Amino acid sequence: MNAPQAIIFDVDGTLAETERDGHRPAFNQAFAEHGLSWRWDEELYGRLLDITGGKERIRHFAEVAAPAIAARPDFNELVKKLHAAKTKYYVRLVEQGRLALRPGVASLIAEARRAGIRLAIATTTSPENVDALLRASLAPESPGWFEVIGAGDVVPAKKPAPDIYLWVLARLGLPASACLAVEDSANGLHSALAAGIPTVVTVGEYTAGQDFAGALRVLDNLQGQSLKAISS
Ligand code: XBP
Numbered sequence: 001m002n003a004p005q006a007i008i009f010d011v012d013g014t015l016a017e018t019e020r021d022g023h024r025p026a027f028n029q030a031f032a033e034h035g036l037s038w039r040w041d042e043e044l045y046g047r048l049l050d051i052t053g054g055k056e057r058i059r060h061f062a063e064v065a066a067p068a069i070a071a072r073p074d075f076n077e078l079v080k081k082l083h084a085a086k087t088k089y090y091v092r093l094v095e096q097g098r099l100a101l102r103p104g105v106a107s108l109i110a111e112a113r114r115a116g117i118r119l120a121i122a123t124t125t126s127p128e129n130v131d132a133l134l135r136a137s138l139a140p141e142s143p144g145w146f147e148v149i150g151a152g153d154v155v156p157a158k159k160p161a162p163d164i165y166l167w168v169l170a171r172l173g174l175p176a177s178a179c180l181a182v183e184d185s186a187n188g189l190h191s192a193l194a195a196g197i198p199t200v201v202t203v204g205e206y207t208a209g210q211d212f213a214g215a216l217r218v219l220d221n222l223q224g225q226s227l228k229a230i231s232s
């Protein structure tokens, strides 16, 4: 492809490895705060990642592993409370500087900014998580570098549905073919491809072994990658 006019980044697994030591312990802290004995270990959490979205993941787990709780009349309220607590713990952990960017991410973003290429985010995670991660791991002012941040519940259907990418494209005012998406998972790749966006995959710790058919490139990470190298 020609040089992209915009790069649209996924967040979790792509900008940083946030899942195993970020979202997962935050979910577990939220469960403990609410007196639940649920504990998601690394292996179980890897399987639960098939369900994108934290509220959706909690709901799915309860329906399978704790149907009596899922049948409670206040279950929707419980999911909301658990997720709000989880977000609080996750942001706290990120603000402590516990999650670093993946190799090559900061330099690709810097290169794109020098070249006047527009930046955007398309993620399933909540907006406050994106803001905290960018501030703590990239630069305090870095949320402002992203012209469009599509996150969380702005669209009802989360990845692998194309909705979040279509939402971002509409706000950028660009056709899909003028953009490049960077993703780490099959769910994310399918979302971007369904929106028609050429997509580079940087394989993550939970996504190795997934099927990335259709990706423009499949890389271990962005270390040493120029914009030209990944988009040509
Ligand atoms: C990320 C997710 C998110 C996070 C949790 O997927 O699936 O659900 O694990 O975030 P992707 P919230 O990288 O494909 O966007 O709890 O804030 O929903």
Ligand code: MG
Pocket: 010, 011, 012, 013, 014, 183, 184, 185, 188
């Ligand atoms: Mg991801």
